[in-house]
Amino acid sequence: MTMTRDTSLRDSPGTTAPGAAGDSGKTAEAGAAAAVGLEKIAVRFRSRRRDVTALHEVSLDVAMGEFVAIVGPSGCGKSTLLKLVAGLLKPSAGQVRLNGEQVNGPRHDIGYVFQRAALLEWRSARRNILIQAEMRRMPSVLARARADELIAMTGLTGFEDAYPHELSGGMQQRVALCRALLHEPPVLLMDEPFGALDALTREQMNMELNRIWRETGTTVLLVTHSISEAVYLADRVVVMSPRPGTITEIIDVGLPAERDYTQTLARPEFHEATGHIRDLLGAASAHD
Template identity: 50%
Template structure:
């Protein structure tokens, strides 16, 4: 589904250039959930923007379904750290926005939007405005909006980092269920090792800048995963400890 071949990215500055990523070779299979972790400034968000077609690579190529990514694609949705909801539009109208932009029929789109809203536990809030919702609820709306057009690829840039721990756990559970029901290829950028282990099939560890792939860790634990069940919690903690060790080793 997604392929990066020898991808490097440099940004020009007045005093020269800064290399954010160097020689990235990575693949994500159809329906796979991949998490990317690393220290601040290692190029995680840049990697996501390259896949989304928001910035071009300096060297190498990014492919999606065998075709070069040259700009944003309609089958790829991006969920950022902040929900970025339109403040004058209701929950329902925010979720409907991608369908409206695509010129899709209102009745069928409305039915799908209401189904997503219900799936995310937002029944009764369809007509509320964003300022009337908590941060976690706003991010649920943003996730509904991202899934509205059934994207083949969902790119997530630290979507839960601004939320409290309990809300993050709730949204991680929702995301696992949503991915089972709508199996898009997901690439998640996160600072949270625990979040990566909980959600991903594979975790990519980047080195400090310029970001290179330090290692890729397979997470073969059964789904759904939860930190509240004793047996699973122990296994998740063990894999998280392995990841922490890899991150520390990448600094040496």
């Protein structure tokens, strides 16, 4: 496993330390356009009572097709980073780029999955997925074909006409994932998508997400409080400091893209990475 500190990316955007690509080979190379680029980002919130610096000097390049997880203590700015990439929030300083283009406002070419599935109770699973097509005015035939493809990919076949109250929490999140992927976004943002699920369902969703990521080739940026989840899923794990959030260290987990769950958790690279992240965060800062 290769450990690379934040400064290697901050000083030379788009580059990593030698060997940092690990088994995946997806780490951004010098001169290559990053799917997501953050350059010396700062975010400050001002109110009548006080000023709060949420993020300070955050720089990160995420290569196309790469899976990057972000972990850190509550309030360190993890979700704020996703909002910056989505264009829902403007940085106080620095630049955000998506596929080489500066982000100046809400982006419609990304997918976003939240902790809660947020499905419409009066619409079936299929119609909840297709709401994305309606909002984007996608051709009906194309949208339905894509929805069928995603329903099969996520194991929802047979539940297309079920309503949210008839689906388990895991199935509801599968519907939310299908909805986010319907328009084939080049970048998928995920904010604690499995945090509300029970442990067994969460493991199953981790395995499903790994498979779907490999099949679609989508760039994924995942925020999670689970160290094990971050290491199992990601090519690299970004460890954040307490507020004001900065990048403490960027860890290349060194695991192959295709990961059997039980075998991966037994690998020395997995234990080395999770142990190191726990040391960085401290027992009081993060949990599995």
